[in-house]
Amino acid sequence: MLDYTDRHFRFLIRLMSRHTRLYTEMLTTGALLHGDPRRHLEFDLTEHPLALQVGGSEPGELARCAQLAADFNYDEINLNVGCPSKRVQSGRFGACLMTEPRLVAECVATMVSAAAVPVTVKTRIGVDRHDSYEQLAMFVRTVANAGCGVFIIHARKAWLQGLSPRQNREVPPLRYDIAARLKDDFPDLIIIVNGGIQTLAAMHSHLLTFDGVMIGREACSNPYLFAAVDLKVFGTRGTVPTREQLLDAYIPYVENQLQKGVPLQRMTRHLLGLFQGCPGARQWRRYLSEQAPRTGAGVEVLKGATQLIRAAA
Ligand SMILES: Cc1cc2nc3c(=O)[nH]c(=O)nc-3n(C[C@H](O)[C@H](O)[C@H](O)COP(=O)(O)O)c2cc1C
Numbered sequence: 028m029l030d031y032t033d034r035h036f037r038f039l040i041r042l043m044s045r046h047t048r049l050y051t052e053m054l055t056t057g058a059l060l061h062g063d064p065r066r067h068l069e070f071d072l073t074e075h076p077l078a079l080q081v082g083g084s085e086p087g088e089l090a091r092c093a094q095l096a097a098d099f100n101y102d103e104i105n106l107n108v109g110c111p112s113k114r115v116q117s118g119r120f121g122a123c124l125m126t127e128p129r130l131v132a133e134c135v136a137t138m139v140s141a142a143a144v145p146v147t148v149k150t151r152i153g154v155d156r157h158d159s160y161e162q163l164a165m166f167v168r169t170v171a172n173a174g175c176g177v178f179i180i181h182a183r184k185a186w187l188q189g190l191s192p193r194q195n196r197e198v199p200p201l202r203y204d205i206a207a208r209l210k211d212d213f214p215d216l217i218i219i220v221n222g223g224i225q226t227l228a229a230m231h232s233h234l235l236t237f238d239g240v241m242i243g244r245e246a247c248s249n250p251y252l253f254a255a256v257d258l259k260v261f262g263t264r265g266t267v268p269t270r271e272q273l274l275d276a277y278i279p280y281v282e283n284q285l286q287k288g289v290p291l292q293r294m295t296r297h298l299l300g301l302f303q304g305c306p307g308a309r310q311w312r313r314y315l316s317e318q319a320p321r322t323g324a325g326v327e328v329l330k331g332a333t334q335l336i337r338a339a340a
Contacts, residue, residue, distance in 0.1 A: 028050075028052060028243060028244075028246075028247065029052045029053055030052065031052065031246075031247045031297075032049065032050055032051060032052050032246075033051075033052060033293075034069075034070050034071060034074065035280075035284065035289075035293055035294045035297055036247075036250075036297045037049045037051075037070070037071075037074045037077070038071055038073065038074065038277075038280055039250060039273075039277055039294075039297050039298070040246065040250060040253050041071075041073050041074055042268070042273050042276045042277060043250070043251070043253040043254040043256070043257075043268065043273060044253045044254070044256045044257050044261075045257055045263075046256070046257050046261040046263065047253060047256055047257075048076045048077070048078060048102070048103070048239075049074055049076070049077050049078070050077075050078045050079075050080050050105065050241075051070075051077070051078070051079050051080050052080070053080045053081065053082045053107045053110060054067050054068075054079065054080065054081055054082070054092075055081070055082045055083060055118065055120075056081060056082070056083030056085060056088040056089060056091075056092055057083075057088075057118075059081065059091075059092050059095060060088055060091055060092070064095055064099075068095060068096075068099045068101075069099070070099075075100075075102060076102040076103070077101055077102055077103075078101060078102060078103035078104065078105045078147070079092075079095075079096045079099075079101040079103070079104050079105070080104075080105040080106075080107055080149070081096075081104060081105070081106060081107065082106075082107045082110065082115060082118070082120045082121055083106075083118075083120050083134070084118075084119050084120040084124055084127075084130060084131075084134060085134075086133050086134045086136075086137035086138075087137065089106070089134045089137060089138050090137040090138050090140075090141035090142075091141070092104065092138075093138040093139075093141045093142040093144055093146065094141050094142045096142065096144045097142035097143055097144040101144060102144070102145070103144065103145045103146075103147055103177075104138060104142075104144050104145070104146055104147070105146075105147045105148065105149055105179070106131070106134060106135065106138070106146065106147070106148050106149070107120065107121055107149055108120075108121065108122060108124045108125055108131060108148055108149060108150040108151075109121065109122050109149050109150050109151045109181050109185070110122055110192070111123075111151075111154070111185040111186070111187055111190070111192055111195045112192045116187055122150075122151055122154050122185045122187065123154065123187055125150060125151060125153065125154045125157060125162075125163075125166055126154065126157050128165060128166040128169040128170060129169060131148065131166070131169070131170050131173075132169045132170050132172065132173035133173070135148065135170055135173040135174055135175045136173040136174055139173070139174035139175075145176070145177065146174060146175055147175060147176075147177035147178070147179065148170055148175050148177075148178055148179070149178075149179040149180075149181065149221070149241075150166070150178060150179070150180060150181070151180075151181050151183065151184055151185050152180060152181075152182055152183060152184050152202055152205045152206065153184035153185075154184060154185050154186075154187055155184075155185075155186060155187055155188070158184045160205060160208060163205065163209065164209065164212060164213075167209060167213060167216070168213070171213065171216055176215075176216060176217055177216070177217040177219065178209070178216060178217070178218055178219070179219040179220075179221055179241050180206040180209065180218060180219065180220055180221060181221045181222050182201050182202050182203050182205065182206045182220055182221065182222040182223075183195075183196075183199040183200060183201050183202060183222055184199045184202075185199065186198075186199065196222075196243075196244075201222050201223050203220060203222075203233070203236075206218065206220045206237070207236050207237070210236060210237060210238075217238045217239070218237050218238055218239075219237060219238060219239035219240065219241050220233050220236075220237040220239075220240055220241070221240070221241035221242075221243060222243075224240050224241075224242055224245065225242075225245040225249075225252075226252075227252070227255060227256070227259050227260065230242075230256075230260055231259075231260070234260070247297075247300065248300045248303065249300050249303045249304075250297065250298075250300055250301060251270060251273075251300075251301055251302075251303065254267050254268055254270075254273065255267045270301055270302060270305070270336075271333065271336075273301070274298075274301070274329060274333060277294075277298070277329075278326050278329060280294075281294050281295075281326055281329065282325075282326055285325055285326070290320075290324075291319045291320075291324045291325060291326075291328060292319040292320045292324070295315045295319040295328065295329065296315075296319075298315060298329075299311075299312050299315060299316065300312075302336055305336070305339075305340075306336075306339040306340055307335055307336045307338070307339025307340065310335045310336075310339060311332050311335055311336050314328075314331060314332045314335055315328065315329075315332050318331065318332070
């Protein structure tokens with residue numbers, strides 16, 4: 028998720044869940060091929076399993092990105108066919124590619140043959156008037172035949188004109204039934220459902236139908252949700268770490284990043300929702316938001332914020 032799932036966020040979530048698959052922010056082929064790939068692609072080994080999400084529609088460029096994903100040891104490369112933003116549309120990628128299944132298939136086939144890294148696609152259930160089940164099924168069939176075995180389905184359509192990206196995450200209704208029909212019709216494909224999933228109970232319920240669930244906004248606003256995922260969803264043994272234990276584990280990472288020159292706020296912004304629903308959550312958020320951006324701010328800010336939480340408990 029753009030502006031969220033950077034390496035600091037992923038490190039934090041990985042402290043809570045060993046098994047959840049993590050995704051990078053969407054990186055465009057242009058940024059990867061003409062920018063500094065190391066800056067965009069480096070990650071901590073603990074982040075595995077990790078998928079690189081790319082945005083693009085030029086097969087040759089995407090193939091080079093797949094090679095980069097393999098070189099940097101990503102576990103998956105995911106093509107974004109779901110983003111409706113104007114910028115993405117003008118680059119002819121993202122959700123507008125739903126109307127061009129053959130081009131997406133060519134992209135996937137070229138990526139598959141370029142590198143030994145699984146290629147997956149994240150898509151919507153339709154765009155604009157191109158939103159019949161038959162069109163969706165044709166898209167999935169065409170792209171699957173090109174070598175994509177995993178589809179992440181954001182279970183709402185997108186309107187490419189007239190709605191902002193934010194509205195496109197809220198206004199079109201969620202249609203899990205359509206995603207479920209895909210799973211019925213393509214039982215050999217791995218279908219991961221996305222959209223509006225906020226609780227462990229909802230994850231369990233979707234896992235009766237789908238092969239996986241993808242969590243978007245709730246991961247950002249309530250990251251502690253992931254603390255129980257290994258136990259309750261992946262069925263591992265152990266105990267759920269407390270929020271304070273997670274902080275204790277995150278602080279050495281923060282110290283290390285500070286030494287490399289990363290500003291504190293880049294890491295603390297991912298902690299704003301950690302105490303969501305707990306006494307003192309508002310003070311925690313306010314303290315971090317005010318103190319972390321100050322010049323020279325260090326881990327003492329986290330310690331100060333923790334004192335506030337303890338006092339409120
Ligand atoms: C701030 C923000 C950034 C996002 N960035 C991406 C992105 O880079 N790639 C992507 O596939 N989806 C992106 N999304 C969409 C989410 O991945 C997800 O599909 C959508 O929010 C619906 O799922 P949810 O209800 O669990 O949030 C973004 C969403 C938000 C709110």
